[in-house]
Amino acid sequence: MRILHTSDWHIGRSFHGHSTLDALGSVLEALVTQVREHAVDVVIVAGDVFDSAAPSAACYPVLSSTLAALADAGARVVVTSGNHDSAARLGFQSALLRKEITVVTDPRSVGTPVTVDDEDGPVHIYGIPYLEPAIVRHLWDGVELRSQAQTMQHALDLVRADLGERGGRSVVAAHCFAAGVDATPGVEREIRQGGLDVVPLPAFDGPDYVALGHIHGRQQLSDRVRYAGAPVHYSFGEAGKPRGSWLVDLDAEGLADVTWLDLPVPRPLVTLRARLDELLTDERFAGHDEHWVRAEYTDSTPQPDPMRRLQSRFPWCATVVHLPAETQADDGAGYARRVRAARDDAEIVDTFLAHVREGEGASEAERALIRDVLDARSVAEANA
Template sequence: MRLLHTSDWHLGRSFHRESLLRAQEAFVDHLVATVREERVDVVLISGDVYDRALPPVDAVALCGEALARLRALDVHTVVISGNHDSPVRLGFGADLMDRVHLRTDPGRSWLPIVINNVGFFGIPYLEPELVKGPWQLAERTHTAAITHAMDRIRADPRERKVVLAHAFVVGGAASDSERDITVGGVAHVPLTAFEGVDYVALGHLHGRQRMSETVRYSGSPLAYSFSEADHVKGSWLIDLDAATTAFVPAPVPRPLRRIRGHLSDLLALDPSDHWIQATLTDPVRPKAAMEQLRTRFPHTVDLRFAPEGGIEPIARSARISGRPEIEVALDFVREVRGEPADADERRLLEDAITAYRIKETTA
């Protein structure tokens, strides 16, 4: 049996306000071609299909087209919801689709999808606050939630098992484009939680990573931040019978490039059609710097200033990118009030963040 593991499509996402829809369409074309050429039996999509809970209509249309094209190839597709997805919206019609298996309800995490005597189990993103009570967990953590689901899966009598999960596993390398899922420092899940199955297809982190021989992140199919400039994007191709794994690179519609120096030096570089992040080191901020750069590099989308010999000012996006929401909120309190939040105020902020996530998850 041959599997193709992909995740974190983030359909509907833009890159520094530039639409990525055409690039995402190209990835879908590549995915369908790979499934056909490699004779894939099951496609695994490990969450964050959309970039937000209420995706734009063109993103929904592209998702529908992708699933229909995969179904037309007579393959099975297993999809779970991630922390960016609305489980209710993504899971609509889950019991009505043939060969497309949606797992967005936490309570169905241990109900197998049996394909050629292999049990496929989809663990959607688990918000600890939502499952702690129903599952009678001892603590409100991602580790407790994932462990409970995995214990139920390991108890299944089937000999061969494949798991999809959307989580941050300890030791994984993050990038700037993932939305933090930490509330009170409880986001990370140990690798040992996923022991005892044949393969674990992880989603959430945007760089491809091998956590172990049987536990892997496929990463996102496109770069969604300049921190991913050196990533190789694509999907994992798994031969379950031969126990072999290969990475299938995805097309790169427009490479990313970071340049740094005085404006005059950068303007002397060869022209480039890459997405450009430019950091200017001129002692005085040049006038109309972005306009000048775009005459040489038309796809310059991010401009920063770091004067030589001075302290580099940090843009707001850089200050908050990739950081836990609670840390950003606490920094805001400290900045506007001149003193840090106390313990009660921190708990109030954590509760507010959790309430927002629950509202977004159940929207």
């Protein structure tokens, strides 16, 4: 049996204020083509289908058309909910979906598989929706479920108990932080409020393959436990990380092979760092006009209107950050002390400019302007 493991579509997520629906739609079309070309039997979407619990109306056609296209390509589709999803919204029409499509959002279904047969017998696919301990603990009496780790351990114990009775090969789809993952700062929002709740790797013992979601980058925790990551880049912290999915082959004995399939990147991400005038003119930055650009300009002082100026060269410049290449060393003298030590008003102004500009005082032109203003004030006071 051939299985495609994908996750974290985050339909509806924006990128620095820009919609990603068109880009994601094109990537998901490429994924459907891969399903057809590789004769995939089952597609697993391991959570975070939507980016929010209340997605906009424009998000639903992206999901419905993609699920229908996957089924038309000959695949059985199993979708689970993630921590971004509203289980109620994602699963409300699950009973009305085509028989080739199963959306797993009900915690009470944990331990009940979707079974798909091939020439070697049954493969049991156990979808585990995102389980918030405080919400689901009442479903299982006599079991302490205070953490994500305890809750996932219990869910997988239910899977192992059911599998022990059924026998055969098995796959689990779940959405969580697993021990050993390398998260992207600022991207994978915490599964639980107040800190990460990591599920130990031994909790996943038993199934032939574990398809995980939540981490946006491709990761392999063991031969049989993997994250596919998001199909598009949603943060500059993900720049350079491949986008794609895992193609999983099961033979009669279990896991036979796992291959990575790359997906196209609609608009690559790049971080450019230099002085602002270099970013605007230097030929070494040519070729980035169609990239998402994070510009870090290193001038010692903030420059006027940097975003507008940079977008004249890089139309897809999404963010601008001022990161001075050099900062003034702290000489131990506070700003107030330096002001008191100034001999005249011109030095007070120069001290202020040096303070707000990380050590760079007034330029010669600025000093001349300051002198003119102070002289004019003195004349006005004398004539008052």
